[in-house]
Amino acid sequence: MGQVINLNIYELHYLAFTILGITLGVLTMYYIMNRRAVMMYIGRLGQWITTLSGLPSYCSLPFMVSFVSPSTASSMLVTMYKDSKLTRRELYIASLINAFPALLSHLRTLIPVLLSTMDMYGLLYLLILMTIGFIQMIIFAVLGRRGSSEHKNIDSAAKHTEQVVGSSLNLRRALKLIMRIVLVTSITSVVFAVLEVLGFNNYINDYLSHEFNVLNPYLASLIVTYIISDNAAFAAAGTLINEGFNGILVVKWLLIGYVASSLIRGIRHNAPYYLGIYGLRDGITIMLISTLTRALLALLILGILYLI
Template sequence: MDIAHIWQALGWPLLRLLGSLALGLFVANLIEALNWTRFLARLAAPIIRVGHLKDVIGASFSMAFFSGVAANSLLAEAYGQGKLTDRELVLANLFNSLPTYFLHLPQMFFITVPFIGPRAAATYVGLTLAAAVARSAAILVYGRLVLPPLPDGCVVCHLTDDAFSWKKALAKAWKRFKRRLRSMVLFTVPVYVLFHYLAVWGAFEAMERFLAAHLGFLSWMTPQAVSIVVFQIAAETSAGLAAAGAMLGAGDLDHRQVVLALLVGNILSTPMRAFRHQFPYYAGIFKPKVAARLIVHNQALRAASLVAVLIGYAVLS
């Protein structure tokens, strides 16, 4: 490949990714240095208290509504300082699935409507939203069962009330930022380049074709609905939506069948794409081993919640 193509296909996307990671990392460090996490934790205090979750988890949950990078960076800082155990880190990352979903909700809805219409789009998006709510609720229930309760009034007791100083806060944030930035670049760049060339060499396409060719367990679906699933696995989500819109417009499938097909395609296609796109970004914030573990847990719970709403919708609709 020539230099121009390498820059367009690899250099510029990698530079944008690093810029986004660096900005989120600095914001998270600055917020912690200013003790703004105390205010953010108060927003989620009634919720996290139910699940016996720590203050930094509540702060990360609140931040995730605005920046997933900043939220994960805050968790990484707390984990690195020993404020969170391995189990608490996993639970915190899973708990953030709801605000992370809300970040992409408008884009998801307004892309889906033109393809399959407002009725099917509202049903499909609503079911995926219900799955996200269920995931966070499940974490609260699990946390309440397995984590020890915090003492009364201790939701934000881990944060100090040092006198406010922009100069000290910026210096503290910059020192932490430089240390984390080196680690972030060290892991992110090689992982991103590796995944880029795996895609160029056709590794992911081969895997997706294998999955698309072994869907015999979907015999309960009509061939038209299975074709939507295949398009979602073998191509991008928009291809599955385009196929669904064509089937719906031709009258080959009704709204219920389209929604079920899109949910099945979502369950089967997302884990591979999530790992391909999220691992370089996660590895820039956490250590690669931790990043892989978080993604596996995240995708497993996500798939389980989507299977649950899929079964519920299939039975009740």
């Protein structure tokens, strides 16, 4: 009973902050779109990514906004798509490119934890995560450029940004978008909460513990800990290093935990966000493409580390 109560408290806490972040993001988007000078300045800063990817010039604004508020940027892209300013392919490419600045906004909270628990090896792991995100951005920028039309890079970026972004959202539409996001996010969170109450997470953790224990008990413990909490995994990794384990080996183990966590806990935590903003079809597709790409890149870097 106590476990269920704690789980419900956790879910309510997580849901409240998720909805609050998305709501503030959409309202911030509305504010930015009605401040022409701010909008144009921010858009010009990100013009290089649209030149690199071949995306429409007005995608530069959501890219830059992703460094501060990923939910705001995603809402911008969805609004442009709803207004037929972006194709579905361009929506996917832009969203996947924006995952890199969104990652950087998230890593700000991890830097103190990584450095305090793992010292220089925490910095190494941080650089690996940034490299994974950067490579993902370049991959989808190249894919976007290969499928782009020539006319998108000819016209004035400032003119297009003002015309498209400035006319994409009014207050009524912003409130309507917020209501849809809150509804879908709440339903998705409740579904995952029910699955956890039924023991789905415990089953997965027990299964992984059993499977990985045949390889290495320390590795198994670190992987399962990462799936539960990344901060706890970093603390455990720091403990192993202080006890004499090779730091590079622990970083390799963390990468394995990162892959497992991305495919299990990452999907569970990201699903309300992606489904709430992008909808069922596009949300699941973008989430899976992004998650699988990061996991494959992590495995690639892990392979390189084992060869060194």
